[in-house]
Amino acid sequence: MDPAPGNHLHAVRTELNRLEIYRRRTYLGVLTLTIAIMMLSWAFREEGDPFIAVAYPAFSAILALLSVAFWRKSSPLRTMEITLVAAVGTMILSRLAWHFTFSDPLNEHLLLLAGGHYWAVGILIVGGFITLGYRGGMIIGIATFLFSGILATHEVFGCFQAAGEYCHNWVYLVRIHLFLAVLLALTSAGTLLRDRTWSAFSRAEALQHWAHTDPLCGLANRRGADQFLSAEAALADRYQRPLTIILIDIDEFKSINDDHGHEVGDAVICGFAEILSNTVREVDLAARWGGDEFLVATPGVDLRSARHAAQRCRRAIERAAIAGVPVTVTVGIAEYIPGKGVSDAICRADAMLYQAKAAGRNRVITEACELT
Numbered sequence: 001m002d003p004a005p006g007n008h009l010h011a012v013r014t015e016l017n018r019l020e021i022y023r024r025r026t027y028l029g030v031l032t033l034t035i036a037i038m039m040l041s042w043a044f045r046e047e048g049d050p051f052i053a054v055a056y057p058a059f060s061a062i063l064a065l066l067s068v069a070f071w072r073k074s075s076p077l078r079t080m081e082i083t084l085v086a087a088v089g090t091m092i093l094s095r096l097a098w099h100f101t102f103s104d105p106l107n108e109h110l111l112l113l114a115g116g117h118y119w120a121v122g123i124l125i126v127g128g129f130i131t132l133g134y135r136g137g138m139i140i141g142i143a144t145f146l147f148s149g150i151l152a153t154h155e156v157f158g159c160f161q162a163a164g165e166y167c168h169n170w171v172y173l174v175r176i177h178l179f180l181a182v183l184l185a186l187t188s189a190g191t192l193l194r195d196r197t198w199s200a201f202s203r204a205e206a207l208q209h210w211a212h213t214d215p216l217c218g219l220a221n222r223r224g225a226d227q228f229l230s231a232e233a234a235l236a237d238r239y240q241r242p243l244t245i246i247l248i249d250i251d252e253f254k255s256i257n258d259d260h261g262h263e264v265g266d267a268v269i270c271g272f273a274e275i276l277s278n279t280v281r282e283v284d285l286a287a288r289w290g291g292d293e294f295l296v297a298t299p300g301v302d303l304r305s306a307r308h309a310a311q312r313c314r315r316a317i318e319r320a321a322i323a324g325v326p327v328t329v330t331v332g333i334a335e336y337i338p339g340k341g342v343s344d345a346i347c348r349a350d351a352m353l354y355q356a357k358a359a360g361r362n363r364v365i366t367e368a369c370e371l372t
């Protein structure tokens with residue numbers, strides 16, 4: 001069953017926190033693996049490759065520091081992701097540039113371009129989209145593609161000028177850049193789809209939340225309460241478990257408005273709603289039923305326990321002096337009778353509330369007995 005509308009936002013936040021923990025763990029795993037691969041490459045490096053000898057341990061140290069930051073949550077996830085992409089990008093592109101600047105024979109340049117380093121360039125393109133979303137991914141992807149293209153073009157021109165026997169290798173470079181272009185197009189399209197789906201989903205969630213929430217006090221509104229009550233009534237019918245309806249009305253609320261002004265009246269409603277939502281359990285519903293009247297539904301709780309809870313709430317309000325105004329409430333309680341419909345229980349709770357008002361307010365009346 002859906003969470004109570006008042007708890008809806010809380011449920012979304014919990015889910016987002018869970019996803020953030022999952023993402024941080026994924027980054028930790030990827031970083032650990034990358035450090036292990038780099039240290040293996042370093043241990044088995046060829047002689048005379050100062051780049052690997054110096055840059056790999058230095059870069060591994062940077063990744064280790066990043067891992068600690070991911071672990072300790074010392075920065076927001078987004079900042080960490082941008083730092084990670086920047087660090088990996090710098091490393092990959094500087095290694096590529098190193099080959100072109102310092103490797104000796106021409107064919108070696110071409111073979112290196114056609115070889116393993118395009119894995120790294122591909123990873124940088126895909127990683128940019130995964131971590132930075134569509135816009136960031138496009139910037140990283142296009143910049144990487146252009147950088148690689150410029151290096152390759154420079155190499156092909158050099159090859160033609162030298163008119164050497166390896167000129168036919170330009171075909172490799174064209175093929176590889178076509179592959180990178182396809183990768184860029186597919187990943188950007190996939191990311192755009194993901195981002196749009198996510199934003200539509202978030203908008204639907206927000207709409208659902210606001211449609212079922214009172215804009216003033218943040219509790220469920222009548223629509224939210226109706227949804228919760230019909231689901232709970234179905235469960236009560238099926239499993240014969242109790243469901244109690246508590247109606248609460250702020251006493252002489254009109255006088256509060258008249259004496260202190262509407263703004264204070266609004267603050268009283270908000271303060272009361274806060275106390276109410278702190279008093280009820282997670283599985284209960286607390287809703288603004290209309291004006292200065294509130295409804296609490298307590299699934300799995302019988303009349304007696306509900307009456308105790310209502311008394312606790314009434315006393316808490318009495319002690320609180322919300323917005324500097326002494327406030328009291330009157331409460332009527334009735335139990336749902338399976339098969340009779342929720343509106344029947346609400347009508348009976350309302351009748352109890354009416355009786356309690358007539359008896360002098362600031363009290364709780366249930367169908368069975370009266371307590372002050």
Ligand SMILES: Nc1nc2c(ncn2[C@@H]2O[C@H](COP(=O)(O)OP(=O)(O)OP(=O)(O)O)[C@@H](O)[C@H]2O)c(=O)[nH]1
Binds near residue numbers: 253264265266292
């Ligand atoms: N400030 C403020 N006032 C509201 C809001 N909604 C309803 N009211 C006012 O609440 C008052 C409710 O008055 P009544 O229904 O007479 O209830 P009461 O004064 O509490 O009287 P009893 O219930 O008999 O104790 C009306 O004057 C409404 O205008 C709101 O959102 N903010």
